[in-house]
Amino acid sequence: MLLEINNLTKKFGGLYANKDITLHVEEGKIIGLIGPNGSGKTTLFNVVTGFLQPTKGEVIFDGDVISNLKPHLIARKSLVRTFQQVNLFKGMTVFENVLVGTQCKLPNKIFKVIARTKDLKQEEKRLFEKTEYILDLIGLYDKKNVQAYSLPYGHQRILEIGRALATDPKLLLLDEPAAGMNIKEKDDLIELIYKINQKGITVWIIEHDMNMIVGVVDKVAVLDSGEKIADGSSEDIQRNKKVIEAYLGKEVI
């Protein structure tokens, strides 16, 4: 198992945002995470990626316990996430956004950087090439000098994924990547996710759009009010009574 979440609980004051969740993510798969609004999905992502500390339980990634690590260390271990609300470096260009991502695992050799040694320049060249490759992969190569803030919304979301890809993740967590996209953009997104997965990257997606989920994922986990209520293939989930109740009780699919 690439990612093991064992009995994870996250409390805010008296409120259980995540309650005793046990969930495993198999390497190489595309997993979904769904649930009504407020069921604790983003909180779970936040805990797994170190932005929040778990109250109880543990998270094991690639054999290492990461439950109490800081976010940047988790990212360096190849567990990377995108955000529910677009979280780009707005003041940078498309190219620069992805470029910063490529630096993720490099050591901070301050004096070498200032001295601009030969091998450093080589490294920089490779980073640039990698950036261009990723921009090509996500389809934003021709926009590389555009300021990130002026991109249309759909492209901004794709750019954020590109930036995450630049870090060489083993596991990529996408938090509602399709939010606000139109049909064409969603199709492109699905294609991108497949491409990413084909490269061996495990993908875990939070989504509201059932069609997207059904089409893409191998397995789905369902949260409701902080607890995991179901876990299985998309067909099983769609027929699962508890899941249907959770959704109909709170919103219409």
Added chain:
Amino acid sequence: MSSEKVKVYLDKYFLIIMALFVIIISLFIKNSYFYHILILGGIYSILAIGLNILTGYCGQINLGIAGFYAIGAYAGALGNLRLGLNFWWCILFAIVITGIFGFLIGFPALKVKGGVYLVLVTFGFAQIVQVVLFQWISLTRGPMGLVGIESPQIGTFTFFLPQHWFYLIYAFTILVVFIAGRIVDSRIGRSFIAIRESDSAAQSIGISLTFYKVLAMVITSVFAGIAGVLYAFYMSVVSPDAFDFNLSVLVLMMIVIGGLSSIPGCILGALAMVIIPEFLRKYGQFQMVLYALGIILIVTYLPNGILGLGISIRQLFAKFINSDKH
């Protein structure tokens, strides 16, 4: 030429432009008062560039750069007067001392979340430094200050004429511009900017907030320390009242007015803040009123700085991208 292109050329060739500036000035200017103003401008430029790294690039507000400047100046003065170190050793000495302080202040201050706290800690730090300098008479002679700092020497040559100082100070300024340029135009600089743009996004791609914020703080304090030593040796006296909150504010305004996160902008801002008050001196009190109005207007209506040099990161990277294509 469009303003975008101007900015690109400015960044690319700035070192050369500065060197030319220094040479031309020294050939044509003989007025020692003029040199004095330019020299102060050069020292302030170093302060401004330092502050810009922490505040302009990394986005952390620092209201206490006067404190590091003071520590540098006194380290230089005490190093020379009490420890017998010459100018060059004092520079190293000050770098180490201010670096240590930068780290000590930066580390806890930057751990605390929320922009206000760094503002307050740096503010308080600078105030405490000034109070200590005033009160620790046995070390600093308090308000009487320290006098008689020796002039720098290289071999048998002593720097004492305005022209000598002009060259010396601007040699340092150009060096600082060079180093700052290297820092900023690198993965370190990109990490700084990333942190400024979004803490959380930066973390999510492996950037350690603590490491880079503290690094920025140390760089800023070291630059301020260098400026302090230059100041101490140039004036050959130091006293605590020169290092007050107004100075911290002045430097902050230099970088905002010159254009945040633009190194040429820092120089511009520094020179502007030294030269303009001199021009306005004729008006006496009105000078300050105009100055203050100018600040408010520029901050409000020209957020990119007087010449619009500020926060346009493109220019930083335009170099690399263009050279990559060809």
Added chain:
Amino acid sequence: MFIIQQIISGLATGSMYALVAIGYSLIWSGMRVVNFAQGEVFMFGAFIAVTMFVILGQSFLISTIAGLIIGAIMGWLIYKFVVLPNKRKGFLFVIVGCIGVQILLRNIAIIIWGSSGICFPSVFSIKPIKIMGILIVPEDMWIFCIGVIAMFILYMFLNKTKIGTAMRAAAQNKEIAMMMGINIKLTDSLTFLIGGILAALAGILLAPTVFVTPQMGASIANKAFSAAVIGGFGSVPGAVLGGFILGIIENIAGGFLSSGYKDAIAFLILILFLMFKPSGLLGRK
């Protein structure tokens, strides 16, 4: 005995710190900005009052009201012309703008009134009276009482009136407040207005005890800042608590140390709090 006397005179100082500190916390909690020109509004309020009282021979009450009105107007002007246009550019720009206002006001004051200042004659008696064996200066008591009354009025306003409650709601959660139809611009400008009034009042209260000079804004601003942080930056009750604590500690320390170090006390306490309890005594988090 000595300590108790220091505590009591500390209450007067503290009440002034508290008034200005409330301004800082109110503005921070409502708008996430720091008004660095608060000290200058304090100073201007004092000057207006002293001008009316000493130069124009008006009664203390009228002078005070004039000072308060000017304080309110200044607070609003700062909001409208410096804070509002710069808010979206970020904290740094607002700070620099407010510092510009600080310099502006200080120098306007120097132009109008000269830099050496005006003496505000004592309005309340400075002859100490003995109550229960303790020497109390009536002036201190008056300052304390007026300050507390002002804080009480503010409390009633914030908690018992519609607008005050709207202000508190906006401070808690801007988005929800907007959705509920609360006019954020109104609450924001009111916040600055009130901050201005409080600062001016503090200035007027301080005026009879010292020379009114254009520089008096600077030191009060620093102290009140520290007070707000000690109490928890953004918390109005915290500002009150912090103000009194600072005033008292300063007075006690001032009895033992030289006055130069007395100023350093405020900063020392500030730094200590920032390092070990940055949320202050009553702050959130």
